[in-house]
Amino acid sequence: MEFSGTLILAGLILALLWLWSMKNRRKYPLPPGPTGLPLIGNLLQVDKHVPFKSMLKLSEKYGPVMTLHLGWQRVVVLVGYDTVKEALVDQADDFVGRGPVALLLKVTKGYGLAISNGDRWRQLRRFTLTTLRDFGMGRKGMEEWIQEESQHLVTHIAAPFDPRFLLSCTVSNVICCLVFGQRFSYDDERFLSLLKIISEILKFGSSPLGGMYNVFPWLMERLPGHQHTVFSQAEEVKKFIMTKIQEHMETINPSVPRDYIDCFLTRLSQEKDTPTSEFHYDNLVSTVLNLFLAGTETTSTTIRYALSVLIKYPNIQGTVTSKTPPRHHTSSSMLHSGNQACGIHPFTFSASHKDTAVGTKDLKFGLIRPKHRFPLV
Numbered sequence: 001m002e003f004s005g006t007l008i009l010a011g012l013i014l015a016l017l018w019l020w021s022m023k024n025r026r027k028y029p030l031p032p033g034p035t036g037l038p039l040i041g042n043l044l045q046v047d048k049h050v051p052f053k054s055m056l057k058l059s060e061k062y063g064p065v066m067t068l069h070l071g072w073q074r075v076v077v078l079v080g081y082d083t084v085k086e087a088l089v090d091q092a093d094d095f096v097g098r099g100p101v102a103l104l105l106k107v108t109k110g111y112g113l114a115i116s117n118g119d120r121w122r123q124l125r126r127f128t129l130t131t132l133r134d135f136g137m138g139r140k141g142m143e144e145w146i147q148e149e150s151q152h153l154v155t156h157i158a159a160p161f162d163p164r165f166l167l168s169c170t171v172s173n174v175i176c177c178l179v180f181g182q183r184f185s186y187d188d189e190r191f192l193s194l195l196k197i198i199s200e201i202l203k204f205g206s207s208p209l210g211g212m213y214n215v216f217p218w219l220m221e222r223l224p225g226h227q228h229t230v231f232s233q234a235e236e237v238k239k240f241i242m243t244k245i246q247e248h249m250e251t252i253n254p255s256v257p258r259d260y261i262d263c264f265l266t267r268l269s270q271e272k273d274t275p276t277s278e279f280h281y282d283n284l285v286s287t288v289l290n291l292f293l294a295g296t297e298t299t300s301t302t303i304r305y306a307l308s309v310l311i312k313y314p315n316i317q318g319t320v321t322s323k324t325p326p327r328h329h330t331s332s333s334m335l336h337s338g339n340q341a342c343g344i345h346p347f348t349f350s351a352s353h354k355d356t357a358v359g360t361k362d363l364k365f366g367l368i369r370p371k372h373r374f375p376l377v
């Protein structure tokens with residue numbers, strides 16, 4: 001009797017939730033999409049290992065602009081080059097927002113460039129772009145650093161070798177020079193363990209368990225599992241960053257900035273009495289974490305995939321390694337094509353901050369609570 005009572009109650013709650021979601025659907029009309037189940041939405045229709053493949057398949061039926069329910073979260077999916085370009089490039093100002101990613105929010109507590117929106121994002125982004133450029137990013141200066149670091153890579157290459165870790169060391173060292181003003185030896189235990197953690201965090205982020213955390217953070221916080229290990233590892237990376245910041249505070253000479261941290265600390269001190277300033281300690285720690293994480297895995301994975309393309313198509317190897325002037329162009333376009341062809345970054349989480357139209361579909365984001373108004377691309 002007790003059991004059947006619980007079942008009836010659960011059934012009633014589910015029916016109410018379904019009715020509530022139907023009401024919302026009529027109130028905030030969004031692009032078409034498959035009907036979802038209460039609580040879990042369309043999760044059963046999305047392959048947890050390769051979600052973008054399911055989305056491509058679903059878009060054959062619902063078109064390039066469609067709505068999916070990932071658990072409670074309603075998301076608009078933009079599929080294909082033309083649609084993504086129309087939204088994120090042609091209407092860049094409307095789609096400038098960043099959607100809430102529970103995993104990142106947990107690690108950064110909402111601070112830092114990569115997860116923020118509005119004025120915080122604007123201040124940190126402008127400062128970061130200018131500072132990185134001043135240190136040579138995207139310019140000749142950076143090319144020289146990269147060439148110098150690649151010499152260290154070459155001395156560690158012994159045939160046969162596993163490119164995964166080695167490439168991460170090389171790429172990360174270039175970012176470490178920019179951010180911490182120093183490179184680390186490829187045998188430095190601390191450095192190697194940080195790189196391992198970064199790789200673990202990103203692996204977790206794209207795993208089914210990481211996906212579950214993003215969809216049901218409240219529940220996953222309360223369940224035992226690997227997510228807790230990943231979060232305590234992320235704390236280790238943050239502790240390392242805090243130690244480096246402390247070292248910088250003790251040795252800084254504002255007239256000779258050595259790296260990104262020095263520049264940020266100088267700005268922090270200049271704006272310490274400005275109440276609207278986003279240049280404070282928490283934003284510094286999280287933005288350095290963003291640069292460290294976002295730069296390392298993305299670039300080393302791109303290079304790894306490009307290497308596998310070279311192995312598969314040996315005929316292009318000659319062009320890339322040729323000593324004639326277009327060499328740089330060929331290598332760089334090969335890296336970009338490798339990135340596109342291998343789908344290294346199939347998703348990005350953006351948010352629109354007002355009613356917007358993409359293709360023939362009106363996206364009424366402005367009517368939805370801010371934390372829900374993001375399309376998943």
Ligand code: HEM
Pocket residue numbers: 113114115125175290291294295296298299302339344345347348349350
């Ligand atoms: C092949 C290499 C890379 C790929 C494929 C890549 C990809 C991406 C993508 C797709 C985004 C999200 C853009 C958006 O939603 O608007 C992003 C953001 C970001 N990336 Fe990268 N990235 C790469 C290299 C780097 C490097 C080397 C750094 C740093 C040194 C970096 C730092 C960042 C930061 C800080 C953000 C957040 C920017 C913002 O919110 O304004 N990335 N990246």
